[in-house]
Amino acid sequence: MKEGSITKQPGMEIGIYTLADLGPDPHTGKTISARQRVAEIIEAGKMADEAGLDVFGVGEHHRLDYAVSAPPVVLSALSQVTKQIKLTSATTVLNTVDPVRLFEDFATLDLLSNGRAEIIAGRGAFIESFPLFGYDMSQYDELFEENIELFRKLSTNEKVTWNGHFRSALREAQISPRPVQKNIPLWVGVGGTPESAARAGRLGTGLALAILGGDPLRFKPLVDIYREAASQAGFLPEDLKVGVTGHAFIGETTQQAKDEFFPYYSNYWGYLNSQRGGVGTRMSRAEFNQLSAPETALFVGSSQQIIEKILHQNELFGHQRFIAQMDIGGMPFKKVAENIERLATEVAPVVRRETSK
Template sequence: MKEDLINKQSGMEIGIYTLADLGPNPHTGKTISAQQRIAEIIEAGKMADEAGLDVFGVGEHHRLDYAVSAPPIVLSALSQVTKQIKLTSATTVLNTVDPVRLFEDFATLDLLSNGRAEIIAGRGAFIESFPLFGYDLNQYDELFEENIELFLKLNADEKVTWNGQFRSSLKNADIAPRPAQKNIPLWVGVGSTQKSAERAGRLGTGLALPILGGDPNSFRPLVDVYLQAASQAGHAPEDLKVGVTGHSFISETTQQAKDEFYPYYSNYWGYLNRQHGKSMQMSRADFEQFSAPETALFVGSSQQVIEKILYQYELFGHHRFIAQMDIGGLPFKKVAENIERLATEVAPVVRRETSK
């Protein structure tokens, strides 16, 4: 069944995403403003579109050390300066957003972009949105289950009657506007829990796997559970999609990539751990282990990154790979160089090999 996930004509979709973190440059100690960060994200999206990449994602956080709390607004700006690239959230914190408002926002984005809007839904790495919008973190799973089922109903029907636990009822409500596409593609981001993978399969959404390090084999059971649940629920194999997301940095040689990226990668995990109340640091020895050929960290030469993507394709048969490059205070010049390498050196080979 995994082989059916790929469009045999075009091969795997390749793209990039950003979480818009506002980290200091480890070499200068300077942190750019949220305004500059968003401007650079818009420029990165334009570059990715012009270079022929397939997908551009923008994450959601509700903290001062991240620049984007409203992905549909940033994606709408991107829709006006791009032509072909798909525009997705990465991720939408579905537990703490009204599904009706979410649908309206992304249906509007879909109209503005001529049918290029998508959503990756998940819990996210932080919990600030729960108290911010008045939700109980202890009801995380119940909120997610109710909101995703309601969103799928909104996605399918122009008029909806619905009753639930956490929001007001709907009675023959107009759900407008309708998107340019038949419906808005919805993926569920699943980090490690088989229950979440099973739910994605049961509901027939896409499955997005954030594989940030370690042995990619450990994620294979999630794909198996997803496909099995989808089959049991009667979803057609051609309607199922698996995506992989991961940190990436590409340079002329693997050694050069590791030398250039380590200060930013170590810096990223340093401030991310502090944001979560931890004081863990990443040594160069740890980084060497993280970036070894058999691991999931996409750092190296173009050939090294190609090999890692194709190895994971053998495991998952996935439809999409999107890379996160702009972390740890990485200067935009380096981000731009990576977009170019991914689009011109990595994507053509991966598409060719996965379309066979």
């Protein structure tokens, strides 16, 4: 294989991502080990690659109820058992990582994967990494701004001289290794704040929208803000990328998908709310039915229903990428594997065809 030779399929990129949560199966009450969870993530990545999906993402958490705290390590393992699929963090908590270390880790991943490394940067759902690594939450925005600016400088220069507020200065520092790609693709993950969307546009990074429910129309202003900020900063429209990330479950029929997914989805939000310090009340079936209605952003249904939702959002956002989180709520790997197959064989071909017209 030539350096950086990845087969680009026409139309929208389709992929999956995992946050590696360790939740109990709602039907059995059993929670798998971190070792098994990581092994299943590697197997899911292999399946996604062999099925022809475009992207595989791994999240970062620093808690005992999640199995992955070091995405570049897991992605490096995946790089050795996959051939084409792009490998991204989902997300890297950029505020609490040294940008030099981050660049070196992902440049190494890029070498191992022959040019397939990417980064989605953001705060993530939790704040444990701030005290863990000695950072102050009150400096969240300043840390993010400084770290992303330094990362971008490291990407374009083999030797860097730099001064900042939060780490030691660099004096003609050699930044190695250099990746296969000219620049490791960088996306900013945005959950709903206009300031984050504007920042992504101003910096010319990709915009990764986390749309977990509700009417997707409410996210269109964020895409507009992103593109306007990018235009004002001098970036060309064709250089901008928008991605949508969201929860998904695909069944033979929409009713079957809802019936199968509900116990896991309710379970997931129950323990997620507890982890965030709230009351771990499980979602009711009525609430779930409302969240998974045809006009909402929750991707639960038949393959046709998922296709229609993705294409509807594409009309709103004109996005180039969709990646789905499927393995939540203690879901057994067998069901995850079935979803990967359906996404790759029934959904992706239609979406790619329709979005390449």
